[in-house]
Amino acid sequence: MRVTTRSRALVASAVLGLALTACSGGGGGTSEVVDIAVNPWVGYEANAGVVGHLLTSQLGFKVEYKELTEQVSWEGFASGTVDVILENWGHADLVTKYITDDKVAVDAGSTGVDGIIGWYVPPWMVAEHPDITDWNNLNKYADLFKTSESGDKGQLLDGDPSFVTSDEGIINGLGLNYKVVYAGSEAALIEAFRKAEQNKTALIGYFYSPQWFLNEVALVHINLPPWTEGCDKDPTKITCDYAPYNGLNKIISKNLEDKAPKAAQFIKNFKWTAADQNEVANSITNDKLSREDAAKKWADAHQDTWKAWIPAS
Numbered sequence: 001m002r003v004t005t006r007s008r009a010l011v012a013s014a015v016l017g018l019a020l021t022a023c024s025g026g027g028g029g030t031s032e033v034v035d036i037a038v039n040p041w042v043g044y045e046a047n048a049g050v051v052g053h054l055l056t057s058q059l060g061f062k063v064e065y066k067e068l069t070e071q072v073s074w075e076g077f078a079s080g081t082v083d084v085i086l087e088n089w090g091h092a093d094l095v096t097k098y099i100t101d102d103k104v105a106v107d108a109g110s111t112g113v114d115g116i117i118g119w120y121v122p123p124w125m126v127a128e129h130p131d132i133t134d135w136n137n138l139n140k141y142a143d144l145f146k147t148s149e150s151g152d153k154g155q156l157l158d159g160d161p162s163f164v165t166s167d168e169g170i171i172n173g174l175g176l177n178y179k180v181v182y183a184g185s186e187a188a189l190i191e192a193f194r195k196a197e198q199n200k201t202a203l204i205g206y207f208y209s210p211q212w213f214l215n216e217v218a219l220v221h222i223n224l225p226p227w228t229e230g231c232d233k234d235p236t237k238i239t240c241d242y243a244p245y246n247g248l249n250k251i252i253s254k255n256l257e258d259k260a261p262k263a264a265q266f267i268k269n270f271k272w273t274a275a276d277q278n279e280v281a282n283s284i285t286n287d288k289l290s291r292e293d294a295a296k297k298w299a300d301a302h303q304d305t306w307k308a309w310i311p312a313s
Contacts (some may be wrong), residue, residue: 009033032260037073038161041186043210047086047111049295051270054306057299061263065291069162074098074251075103079080083256084267085109088249089115089164099251103120106257108250108264109294112271115245119156119167120219122197124131135174135224142177144202153179155206159189167206169238170224178204193217210274212281262311269309276302 026185034055052063066073066082074094076082098105121132131137136152145154156178158165167180179208183189189205190213196203197217223230224241231240239296249265257264276298299306 023215023218031062032263033064034256034260035064035076035081037067037068037076037082037085038065039068039070039073039085039087040162040248042281042285043211043277044087044295045284045291047270049284049291050272050280050298050306051084051150051267053184053292053295055263055266055301057307058310059262059266059295061260068109070164071162074105077251078102079255080253080255083253083263085251086267087111087113088251088271089117089245090243091164097312101255102213105251105253108252108268109308110247110249110271113248113277115248116209116221117165117242118207119204119224121204121260122193123218123220124197124200125202126220133220133223135222138204138222139175139177141202145178145204147181149181151180153177154204155179155181156183156204157192159186160184160208163206164240166232166235166242169232169235170238170241173234174224174241178293180293190278193219200231210277212278215278215282246307265311268310269311273307276305 001026006283017046032299034052036048036052038045052065055061055063066076068076068082069217070085070091071094073082073085074091077098097172099107129141132141142154145156146152147155151156154177156167156171158167158180161182161184165180166206170176171178173178183192184204189207192203193205193207193213194217195201204222213219225239227240227243232238232243250270252264256267280294280298282296283289284291287294289297
């Protein structure tokens with residue numbers, strides 16, 4: 001058979017295409033699916049959007065997003081329905097079960113972002129009542145926070161009921177005259193704080209950083225007794241603030257390491273800043289961009305950051 005120059009070029013092109021496909025997928029190419037858990041707060045969604053966008057656009061994987069609560073996400077490692085959790089806030093009991101004992105998941109390292117959970121009030125309250133940031137004075141101000149839902153106690157507003165909190169234990173441990181009431185979602189909690197600042201109404205509630213909303217309203221952290229080892233041992237009677245999360249981390253399934261090692265390595269390499277996360281979260285929340293469009297907007301503007309996450313071929 002006579003082989004023409006054009007034929008040689010077509011064959012070479014086809015071989016190169018196959019090689020690139022094999023390289024890009026980390027052992028799976030586009031045939032492998034990465035199942036990303038998406039927990040119900042927008043900062044997490046920012047993580048998921050960017051990781052998912054780059055896994056598909058740069059490494060050739062398919063991505064499926066699973067909208068799940070924290071506990072159910074961990075259960076997905078055992079059932080095979082979840083490959084990655086992108087922002088883990090502690091959960092020592094789940095780490096012991098799924099990483100140490102069952103060995104179906106592994107720690108994939110820090111996201112680069114530190115986490116802080118605590119109780120906050122809107123800035124106007126601190127301007128009018130400067131001593132309110134000292135927990136010793138909270139009972140003095142409890143009447144300010146009473147609502148129809150909290151009865152004769154001050155209301156402490158929490159967000160999504162699925163969030164793991166220690167607030168009832170802290171109230172009991174510190175002898176505070178407050179009752180936990182749930183806003184229902186992160187968005188509802190944010191709106192409550194926004195209105196409290198705009199309308200100069202009293203509000204105290206659970207909140208956390210990183211969170212884009214803190215750039216809009218500079219909520220003020222209540223100074224509870226600092227966390228020390230053992231102060232939260234009894235979850236029903238906690239005598240301190242939340243422990244700081246120095247380096248929120250990622251968890252991946254052992255299965256992902258086996259089926260798509262390049263995807264697993266990419267997720268291990270993923271590390272950015274709170275400002276990065278807030279930029280994407282703000283695009284989703286305030287600019288009303290889709291998860292994918294917000295991720296693409298960030299990725300287009302920050303190539304020097306994410307290119308370092310791509311594993312070597």
